[in-house]
Amino acid sequence: MSARHPQQSFASLLHEHRRIVFKVAGLYSRSAADRDDLAQEISTQLWRSFDRYDPARAKFSTWMYRIALNVAISQARRWRDADRFEPLAAHHLETVGGGEPIAEQDDRLTALYAFIGQLDPLNRALILLYLEDKGYPEIAEILGISETNVATKISRIKQKLRGQMVAAETTAARA
Incomplete structure (x- = not known):
């Protein structure tokens, strides 16, 4: 991290890892507008915390996931408390993945996203990181729980x- 140009360093790192912001925001929001607001809030919190980022302690992506998920989980709780929270639905599939539409939505993928949408915020974060092929040690570090708990x-x-x-599948076969 450059001490002389922290804004340039931050912008470069944020650009390089921007998909993390979009994935987290897409998974925790109910609409495109909510996703955009959440992505902005995550980016703001990342910038506010950037002076405390220590590359010797964690990879940037690990640190970024930790901040992004904390912001998203807090927002999801506020939405739930305000009775605005809804489970992940088919229209959310377009937002997960960094704003790029998913070309084909088979029934199993739709069912997977519906299942993920029913999870509480911590378990949703856990499965997101697992599906991103993060190892148990990194997931534990990001979420602040033990590897055994992960x-x-x-x-x-x-x-x-x-x-x-x-x-x-049993229900579909009967239909």
Whole structure:
């Protein structure tokens, strides 16, 4: 990180890792407008915290996920408390992935996103990081929980997902 030009360093790092902001904002928002507002709030909080970022302690992406998820989870709680929160629905599929539309939406992908949308904010963050191929140590560091807790929660989420997918396939086969 350049001490002489922190704004340039921040802009460069933010640009390089911008998909993190869009993924988190897309997963925790209900509409394109909410996603844009949340992405802006995440970016603002990243800038406010940038002077405390220490590259010796964490990769930038790890630090960025931690800030982005904390902001998103706080916002999701405010929306829920204001009775504005709704589960992830089909229209959210367009926003997850950095604002790039998903070309094909098969039934299993739609069911996966519906399942993720039903999770509480912490478990939603956990599964997002797992699906991003983050290792348990990095997930634990980002979320501030133990690796054992990460492994246990992921196992429970996967088990619950399997059950829901089997139930959905059974229902579809009967129809």
